[in-house]
Amino acid sequence: MPTYATSVQHENQILMGSAKVEASVNGGGAWVDIGLAKGVYMNEQIVFSKVQADNAPACKRRVSSHTVDVGFTLIELHLDTIDKLRGAELDTVTAVAAAEVLDAVQVVSSGNWLYNNFIEFTYQMGDGTCPSIDSVTGGTDNALTVVTDYDTVKNGAGKWGIIVKDSTAVTTETQTLTIQTDYTPAASNTFSTGGLTQIEDIDLKLTNTEYISTVEKTKYLWIYKAYLNSGLEMAFKSSVDEDQAMEVPFKFEGELDTGRTAGDQLFIYSDNAATT
DSSP: OOOOSOOOSOGGGOOOSOOEEEEESSTTSSOEEOOSEEEEEEEEEEEEEOOOOSSSOOOOOEEEEEEEEEEEEEOOOOHHHHHHHTTSSSEEEEEEEOOOEEEEEEEEOTTSOOTTOEEEOSSOOTTSSOOEEEEEEETTTEEOOBTTTEEEEEOTTSOEEEEEOOOSSOOOSSSOEEEEEEEOOEEEEEEEESSOOOOOOEEEEEEEEEEETTEEEEEEEEEEEEEEOSOOOOBOOOTTOTTOOOBEEEEEEEOOOTTSOTTSSSEEEEEOSOOO
């Protein structure tokens, strides 16, 4: 048998798989999952300097520049997502409304919802506003009342839905929910750019999740202040490559967020995995 110099010291710290990428244009408030991507990476960049005197040893080295490069290749070409990644100030995204759809029915089966958990509407408004809710009905408890039995909310991805409460009227989670709404979908979306010069910073979060002995372990890297560092690149694929989708690369530069405490201004890496 071969002789090894060491053994595994921290098995849970072996990171496997890629990362979910989320972006926020509100200082980490509302995170948007950008969807399918590949080639996710982060490179820290540190430039050191030192003062050299003629008659004494060199002073201690100092950090003169501390930044981070972040990038990935986007596969889902959702225009609102692309707009947010570019800072939500550089481009104009416009939805052209289609005809209103009345009495759209969404059925959420028993076992697919829980108290205090977000239930996304299947049918969303094309302009991003909340659909008109006609009724929410439980298979056991019948009509539910807004505010008392459920709240209408918008999640971090900009999608609308409801959160059902464990109220007096909602007696069990073991029942079907029927949601009826009126909504106006978008007939088309347009993305235009050129002439705007303001580029806003965004937060970026890269989250890796894996299961170790059925226990979920997550590690995330949160870059506090990142700016777009590349233009839009759209390379169309040959019709011969039937299994290949268009890929749109994005590059960002993260810089110090001087509004934060020194020592915590560029990024944070955190994990809930065991330390051994």
